[in-house]
Amino acid sequence: MMMADQGGPIGRADVLRIACLEDDPMQSTLLQEWLQGAGYVCRAFAAADAFIRELRQESYDLLIMDWELPQSSGLEVLGWVRNELDWNIPVLFLTHRDSEQDIVEALELGADDFLSKPISQPIALARVRALARRNARISGRRGVLELGHFRLERESKTLLYQGEDRGLTEKEFQLAWILFCNVGRLLSRDHLLETVWGVGPGLMTRTVDTHMSRLRRKLGLLPENGWRLKAVYHQGYRLEQLSTGI
Missing domain, CATH: 1.10.10.10 (Winged helix-like DNA-binding domain superfamily/Winged helix DNA-binding domain)
Structure with missing residues (x-):
């Protein structure tokens, strides 16, 4: 199948592709609705192995991941991302944890930002926009x-x-x-x-x-x-x- 080489605003190339790892179905659905409503492309995954399989074959501009997962931890997945993928890809951590030690641990392992649950739509979207601006690939566009x-x-x-x-x-x-x-x-x-x-x-x-x-x-x-x-x-x-x- 060939597609015509015409149409479509140049702004399409600014679409942010986001992969989200969140095992809570309600939270995952809500995040997808918020992000897609803001014009982003978002794909959600409930398990770490499915998330990692996706990242082995697909490219994304930003990752959102929960800390506490049923079969793995967000920190383990974060470690894999930083060891196996482009270090510059922004990662936003979602968690109920909010102690100073937890925040320091996540940031030192490579998280770019930290959002404590329960999350609100305005704050979540603002954090995503901030990470996009800080990411050289996005701000360069x-x-x-x-x-x-x-x-x-x-x-x-x-x-x-x-x-x-x-x-x-x-x-x-x-x-x-x-x-x-x-x-x-x-x-x-x-x-x-x-x-x-x-x-x-x-x-x-x-x-x-x-x-x-x-x-x-x-x-x-x-x-x-x-x-x-x-x-x-x-x-x-x-x-x-x-x-x-x-």
């Missing part, structure tokens, strides 16, 4: 982005290489924008389809691969030019900068 000889101008949807407009279509620019905002990070096909094309996960289509091939050619994303746009089998794509200033 505004205005102008410069890497090496590349310059991406968000408002005009223009990508320049050494001052020359590379003539990207709107979808090609959206895809280039999210790739350059996430240099070195593996992005799943579902992540790209959801944030660039606005379609749900699991769609069988070659459109991502087709657009990646075009970008590789139009932008010269090749090792001899200091860049590599790498396809990771059954997972997605990663843009790698092999040398600086190129």
Whole structure:
């Protein structure tokens, strides 16, 4: 299935994908409703093993996890995330614990913020927005982005290489924008389809691969030019900068 290369606001590439680990069904449903109502994509998991399986094959912009779980602890899952995934991915901890020792332990193990239960909608959403702003990948998705000889101008949807407009279509620019905002990070096909094309996960289509091939050619994303746009089998794509200033 091919999708037309048109339509869709550039703002789709700012959609935040959130994975939530919460074993309380009512709390999980409530969090999903709040986050989706605020315009985020949120997928919820009740067990640590299902959460970890998802993170092995899908990419997310922010994680929310409960401390106390039936078969594992949030701290154990946090340890796995920090050892196995991109350290920079923000993690918001939800817990009934609020002692100074507990807060210090979670933060030192890699949590970015700490929210004590019961949680309120305004505070939870404010914490999510704050983490998004602090995350370099998200805050970099505004205005102008410069890497090496590349310059991406968000408002005009223009990508320049050494001052020359590379003539990207709107979808090609959206895809280039999210790739350059996430240099070195593996992005799943579902992540790209959801944030660039606005379609749900699991769609069988070659459109991502087709657009990646075009970008590789139009932008010269090749090792001899200091860049590599790498396809990771059954997972997605990663843009790698092999040398600086190129």
